[in-house]
Amino acid sequence: MIQLVKKGGSFGRDFIRQLKLRNEESNRQVETAVSEIIENVRLGGDTAVRDYTLKFDGALPDQTEISSGEMKGFLSQCEPDFLSALSRAAENIKDFHSRQKQQSWFNTDEDGVMMGQRIRGLSKVGIYVPGGTAAYPSSVLMNAIPAKIAGVQEIIMVTPPGKDGKPNPDIMAAALTAGVDRVFLVGGAQAVAALAFGTETIPKVDKIVGPGNIYVATAKKQLYGTVDIDMIAGPSEILIIADETAKPEFLAADLMSQAEHDVLASAILLTTSEEIAEQTVAQIDRQMPGLSRKEIIARSLDRFGAIVVCESMEEAVAFSNELAPEHLEVCAANPMEYIGKIDNAGSVFLGNYSPEPLGDYFAGPNHVLPTSGTARFFSPLSVDSFIKKSSFIYYTESALKSAQKDIIQLAETEGLTAHANSIKVRR
Ligand SMILES: NC(=O)c1ccc[n+]([C@@H]2O[C@H](COP(=O)([O-])OP(=O)(O)OC[C@H]3O[C@@H](n4cnc5c(N)ncnc54)[C@H](O)[C@@H]3O)[C@@H](O)[C@H]2O)c1
Ligand SMILES: N[C@H](CO)Cc1c[nH]c[nH+]1
Ligand SMILES: [Zn+2]
Incomplete structure (x- = not known):
C-alpha cells in the first residue's frame, strides 16, 4: 500500500x-557481495564470469560473444511493428543528441599565438544494457546513439543472457540499429568488472556507461578509478x-x-x-x-x-x-x-x-x-559523456619573450626553479 x-x-x-x-x-547489503564479485573476476577472468552467470542468470550462453552476423539472424524473430517503432525512436534520439555535439576549436591571435581544444570520442566504451527482470532495447539506443555521435571508436555492449541462455532478439535488433560493435551476453556486477579489467574474451574499456540494478550501480561505483563511469544510474x-x-x-x-x-x-x-x-x-x-x-x-x-x-x-x-x-x-x-x-x-x-x-x-x-x-551533481547521459578533450598551445619566440617575466615570477614563487629555467634558457 x-x-x-x-x-x-x-x-x-x-x-x-x-x-x-x-x-x-x-x-550496505550488496557492497560486500559486489566487491567479492569484482575481486573474483579480476583474478579469475572468464571462469569467474561464467560461474557468476550460471549462479545469477540461471543459464550459460553457448557463446559469450554474439557476432553481427548472428545478430542479423535474430531480426526475423522481432515484430515488424516493434522494428519500425524502434527506428522512429532512434531518429528522435539521434536528432536530440546531434544538437549536443561540441566542435574542436583553435584560435590564433595577431601575435601568432595559437591555442585550442581538440574534442574527440573515447576509444573504447562499455555500455551496460539491463536485462534481469525486463529486457531494455530502448536502453541500447540511449547508450549507443550518443556514443556514435561523439565518435567513439568501439562500442562494447554487455547484457545478461535470457533465462534460456540466449540473447533477446529485440535487444540484438536495437544493437544493430544503434551501431554497437561487439555484444557479450554477460550481466550484473561481473559484466561491469569484466569490462573494467578485461578478461580473455571481454575487452577492457576506457569507460562504462549505462543503467542497471543495485548490483550494477554498486559495481560501477566501486570500479570508478580503475575505469571511468558516467554516473550512478540505479x-x-x-x-x-x-x-x-x-x-x-x-x-x-x-x-x-x-x-x-x-x-x-x-x-x-x-x-x-x-x-x-x-x-x-x-x-x-x-x-x-x-x-x-x-x-x-x-x-x-x-x-x-x-x-x-x-x-x-x-x-x-x-x-x-x-x-x-x-x-x-x-x-x-x-x-x-x-x-x-x-x-x-x-x-x-x-x-x-x-x-x-x-x-x-x-x-x-x-x-x-x-x-x-x-x-x-550528475547530468543525463549525453554526447559529452563519450568525449575527451586535449588542449593545444603554440607560442612564437616573441610571444614567449613578452610573457617570460610573469612565468619566471610565478615559477620562482612556487620554488620551482627548473620551471623558471625552462623559460630562461630560451631568452
Ligand atoms: N537510472 C536509469 O537511467 C535506469 C534506466 C533503465 C533502467 N534502470 C534500472 O535498471 C534496473 C534493471 O534491473 P534488472 O534487475 O532488470 O536488470 P540488470 O541487468 O540491471 O540486473 C540483472 C543482473 O543482476 C545480477 N544480480 C541479480 N541478483 C543478484 C544477486 N543476488 N547477487 C548478485 N548479482 C545479482 C545478475 O548478474 C543479473 O544478470 C532497474 O533497477 C531499473 O530501475 C535505470
Ligand atoms: N525509466 C527507466 C529509467 O529509469 C528507463 C526505461 C527503459 N524502458 C523503460 N523505462
Ligand atoms: Zn521506465
Missing part, C-alpha cells in the same frame, strides 16, 4: 531519511508535483510506470490537493490489478512510495529539489512557470501530456539518468 500523508502529517524529514536509507541500506525514481488541475488517473499510471522497474524503485506524488491525493490512491488500486508486474509495483510502492499533501506548490518544489529525483513530472495549470524553479532533477516532464514513458522511449532526451539524489 502506498502511504498517504495528509496536510500537517509527519512526512518531511522522516520520509527523506527513509528514502536516503533506501540507498545506504541496500548499498533503480528508477519518479516524483510528481501536481496542483488541483492534475488528473488522478494519469498520476497513478505514471507513478506505477516507474515502480514496475524494480522493488527498489521509488514513486512519490506531492500535491496541494487532498482530493487529488485520495483519488490517486483509488486509481492505483483500480489500475494495479491489470498490470503484469503488479507484485513488483506493490513492493516498491509499499516501501518507497508516498502521496503527500503539501501546503503549497513552493513547498512541493522545495522537497523535490532536496530529493533530486531521476524523473520529475510537473502536472500543473502552468507547468512552464516551474522551469526556472527546478534545481535538481535528471529529466523534467512538463504538463499532463508529457508522461514519463514518453521520455523513456521516444521523445529524444536520454533516459539514462542519475538516481539516489545524485541529480544534485
Whole structure:
C-alpha cells in the first residue's frame, strides 16, 4: 500500500531519511557481495564470469560473444511493428543528441599565438544494457546513439543472457540499429568488472556507461578509478508535483510506470490537493490489478512510495529539489512557470501530456539518468559523456619573450626553479 500523508502529517524529514536509507541500506547489503564479485573476476577472468552467470542468470550462453552476423539472424524473430517503432525512436534520439555535439576549436591571435581544444570520442566504451527482470532495447539506443555521435571508436555492449541462455532478439535488433560493435551476453556486477579489467574474451574499456540494478550501480561505483563511469544510474525514481488541475488517473499510471522497474524503485506524488491525493490512491488500486508486474509495483510502492499533501506548490518544489529525483513530472495549470524553479532533477516532464514513458522511449532526451539524489551533481547521459578533450598551445619566440617575466615570477614563487629555467634558457 502506498502511504498517504495528509496536510500537517509527519512526512518531511522522516520520509527523506527513509528514502536516503533506501540507498545506504541496500548499498550496505550488496557492497560486500559486489566487491567479492569484482575481486573474483579480476583474478579469475572468464571462469569467474561464467560461474557468476550460471549462479545469477540461471543459464550459460553457448557463446559469450554474439557476432553481427548472428545478430542479423535474430531480426526475423522481432515484430515488424516493434522494428519500425524502434527506428522512429532512434531518429528522435539521434536528432536530440546531434544538437549536443561540441566542435574542436583553435584560435590564433595577431601575435601568432595559437591555442585550442581538440574534442574527440573515447576509444573504447562499455555500455551496460539491463536485462534481469525486463529486457531494455530502448536502453541500447540511449547508450549507443550518443556514443556514435561523439565518435567513439568501439562500442562494447554487455547484457545478461535470457533465462534460456540466449540473447533477446529485440535487444540484438536495437544493437544493430544503434551501431554497437561487439555484444557479450554477460550481466550484473561481473559484466561491469569484466569490462573494467578485461578478461580473455571481454575487452577492457576506457569507460562504462549505462543503467542497471543495485548490483550494477554498486559495481560501477566501486570500479570508478580503475575505469571511468558516467554516473550512478540505479533503480528508477519518479516524483510528481501536481496542483488541483492534475488528473488522478494519469498520476497513478505514471507513478506505477516507474515502480514496475524494480522493488527498489521509488514513486512519490506531492500535491496541494487532498482530493487529488485520495483519488490517486483509488486509481492505483483500480489500475494495479491489470498490470503484469503488479507484485513488483506493490513492493516498491509499499516501501518507497508516498502521496503527500503539501501546503503549497513552493513547498512541493522545495522537497523535490532536496530529493533530486531521476524523473520529475510537473502536472500543473502552468507547468512552464516551474522551469526556472527546478534545481535538481535528471529529466523534467512538463504538463499532463508529457508522461514519463514518453521520455523513456521516444521523445529524444536520454533516459539514462542519475538516481539516489545524485541529480544534485550528475547530468543525463549525453554526447559529452563519450568525449575527451586535449588542449593545444603554440607560442612564437616573441610571444614567449613578452610573457617570460610573469612565468619566471610565478615559477620562482612556487620554488620551482627548473620551471623558471625552462623559460630562461630560451631568452
Ligand atoms: N537510472 C536509469 O537511467 C535506469 C534506466 C533503465 C533502467 N534502470 C534500472 O535498471 C534496473 C534493471 O534491473 P534488472 O534487475 O532488470 O536488470 P540488470 O541487468 O540491471 O540486473 C540483472 C543482473 O543482476 C545480477 N544480480 C541479480 N541478483 C543478484 C544477486 N543476488 N547477487 C548478485 N548479482 C545479482 C545478475 O548478474 C543479473 O544478470 C532497474 O533497477 C531499473 O530501475 C535505470
Ligand atoms: N525509466 C527507466 C529509467 O529509469 C528507463 C526505461 C527503459 N524502458 C523503460 N523505462
Ligand atoms: Zn521506465
